[in-house]
Amino acid sequence: MPEIPEIETVKNHLIQKIQGKTVQSVLVNRHKAINVTKEALVQALAGQAVASVRRRAKQLIISFTNEKSLIIHFMLEGYTRFFYSEEPVDGQPSVLFELATNESLAFYKMNLGYIHLVDTTQFDEMPDLADLGPEPLDPDFSATAFLTLLGQRKGMIKPLLMDQQFIAGIGNVYSNEILFCCRLLPTRKVGTIADAERQRLYHCMQTLLKQAIAAGGVYDEPFCSDDHLTGGYENSLQVAYRTGQPCYTCGTAIITSRVGGRNAFYCPHCQH
Ligand SMILES: [Zn+2]
Structure with a gap:
């Protein structure tokens, strides 16, 4: 999606x-x-x-x-x-x-x-747009705003990142990538995430989404016949859809498991 x-x-x-x-x-x-x-x-x-x-x-x-x-x-x-x-x-x-x-x-x-x-x-x-959480790249969505929202939540971090009422617009691919970026396991309970890790999570969310936008995301359908942008981020994915392949950082095989009803992809060595 x-x-x-x-x-x-x-x-x-x-x-x-x-x-x-x-x-x-x-x-x-x-x-x-x-x-x-x-x-x-x-x-x-x-x-x-x-x-x-x-x-x-x-x-x-x-x-x-x-x-x-x-x-x-x-x-x-x-x-x-x-x-x-x-x-x-x-x-x-x-x-x-x-x-x-x-x-x-x-x-x-x-x-x-x-x-x-x-x-x-x-x-x-608008009927389909009510009840959505903040946009992660909105200039008003500061680290402080994120930390405040996160402080009100419990449960595993990956399903929370994908919860559209928590933050809008992040789904399965980028929740996996953001969690690899900040070295958090998808199953980490929010309550166990330390302050420095929370800051890193915010920073990864910002930088990774911006880089993916600049590269054209991972869509596989070109928008028009002379589209050379769409899908350019595909080769930058670190964990998503890389089950069994070596982690680019440590060489350990990437693992898939069901977390919150969706496939979580992660490195069992790099992420804690
Ligand atoms: Zn690794």
Whole structure:
């Protein structure tokens, strides 16, 4: 599932490719992915220009000049692809937006994901975006703010990092990577984490997410035919999906185990 770095990468591409452009028509092949009828979606968006593209947690928010927005969540398999005017659209997208420029924005494999039409309001008033925790890269999210939040929590650290009400936008890949960076086992109980380790956890969260954004995240679907950025962080992963392979730091084989219902990847030698 795409997390902050992947959604930021898509967002930055979308700002370049569709911001300011007008939707001409909408095709819907998977009606369950949208929250209104196809006709209502077409009526709301046809002829409207994209005013902004933003991210909150793992969701994308595309807002239009008529105060309507789309909240998009890719969930496990969904992805989006942009096609230039001379390029044929691949396969059968779940939802396809055709632009007045003859370019297209296609959403694929939205089996669990969704594209919801809502009124443009503050994020915390939007139905899918209420109750989310702070953004880890928000300038207001200081080390002090993080330490205060962490001090209110119990339980294992990995499921907590993935709890969207605790911090928004971190999922399985980056929770594993952040915990390797600060040398904490995924199963460490929050109450046993020392002050210096908490500071390191905050620092790792900041630097690792920023590096992953700069490198294009780990998404494996390119955004457009001349996309050379998406997925560039894949080779920087230290533990995620490296089961049995040697730790780059100490050579010990990376281990996988179920923690909080998800696969935790870690080095049993480096992490404590
Ligand atoms: Zn190691």
